Amino acid sequence: MPKLLQLIPEYRDYVWGGQRLRPGTLTAEAWIVYEGDRIATGAWQGKTLAEAAQEWGAALLGQTAWRRTGERFPLLIKILDCQQWLSVQVHPNDEQARQLAGPDQFGKTEAWHILDAAADAQLIAGVQAGTSPAALAQAIRNGTILDLVQYHRAQTGDTLFMPAGTLHALGPGFLVYEVQQTSNLTYRIFDWNRPASAGRTLHIEQSVAVTNAQGAGQIQPAGELPADAQRQLVQCPYFTLNLLAAQSQPLTLETHGQSFHAITVIEGQGTIVCGDERVTLNQFETVLVAAQSGGYQLHPIGSVRALRASVE
Structure with missing residues (x-):
């Protein structure tokens, strides 16, 4: 098997995307590591990463990933170009994903690394301290969740860790590298009153079931990294x-x-x-x-x- 596999990203457009990933073309996300990505060169050119994982197993993935997800590639990595607010959303953990979406589903713990941030860019990560589960559920159901969220400013080079169950949203002005479990399960809580034509379905009861009232994103500020x-x-x-x-x-x-x-x-x-x-x-x-x-x-x-x- 080859030692190096260069991947061709898949691109996705959503209502909040910009033009930094593909100049002249509205693009919200580049899925740069994804089991559906195709291999760019070599004998396996045109084959998907999923096919490579099925063929080579632990030799490609490693023993830890092989034990955890079998031949499924264990990560999904994206770059996000945010020119509007993303929906306020939450992701389930592994057990919740299996209960709510099926036995072959995984949860979604993720991390963001801020590649670029406008001077006034804000994000949402977690709910205010002291919020009870009952108050959180009520706010999700009646559309007043913005009264309870934690807003944060983040700068280029900052890193945020977001365990499953953490309510979150990226605001306009961010370019973000996002690494997560091999899952795209997303439960939307609030979508900034965008019109129904935007096709942004809300998932109120699923969100109530999986949101952690004590959950908060952990921000690691950018630090100096010497060359080499x-x-x-x-x-x-x-x-x-x-x-x-x-x-x-x-x-x-x-x-x-x-x-x-x-x-x-x-x-x-x-x-x-x-x-x-x-x-x-x-x-x-x-x-x-x-x-x-x-x-x-x-x-x-x-x-x-x-x-x-x-x-x-």
């Missing part, structure tokens, strides 16, 4: 997210055979080199390093920053 270094941003049972930077020399990385690494360039250009295979990545392009690949390097072209997602 890496820093862990998030580690949870479902994924690990690291920020990588290389400028003066290659950055050496290692899968240890335990997990794939999904490398997405967020600034500059870089080349991933693993044995006799190499893939050069521009901004927002992604390569998947197979779990069995072992050691590899990120070579900067000038300078490069990238995010690395894995399951460890």
Whole structure:
């Protein structure tokens, strides 16, 4: 099997999207790592990531992911261009997902890394301290949830961890990298009174069932990262997210055979080199390093920053 798989993203447009992902075309989301994404080059060109996972199993995914999700690829990674408020929404945990949506469903714990933020950009993450479950349920049902939410300002480079059950919404002016479990289960609570023609169905009773009244997003402010270094941003049972930077020399990385690494360039250009295979990545392009690949390097072209997602 190949060590490196470059992926072709799928694009989705919703009412809140912008034009930064595909200039001249309204696009809300780029699904940059997704089991339906197709492989860009090599003998498996045109095959989906799901087909690759079925063929190579733990050699591609790693033992941890294989134990947790079997041949299902365990993560969904997107880039979001937010030019209007997204709906106020919530995601179930694994048990709730199975109860509400079927036995083959997964919950959705996620994290955001802010790639760009307007000076006045705000987001919603969690509800106000002291909110009772009964008050929360009443506000969801009667459409007054905005009276109870926590608003936050976030800057470029900040990272937010959002456990399943955390009420949340991104506001206009954000460009965001989002990593989550392999699930797109979303229960909308409030959609800013957009017209019915926008097709944005609300999921009131499901939202009441899964929203955690004590849930709040955890914000990690941007910090300095020296060149030729890496820093862990998030580690949870479902994924690990690291920020990588290389400028003066290659950055050496290692899968240890335990997990794939999904490398997405967020600034500059870089080349991933693993044995006799190499893939050069521009901004927002992604390569998947197979779990069995072992050691590899990120070579900067000038300078490069990238995010690395894995399951460890």
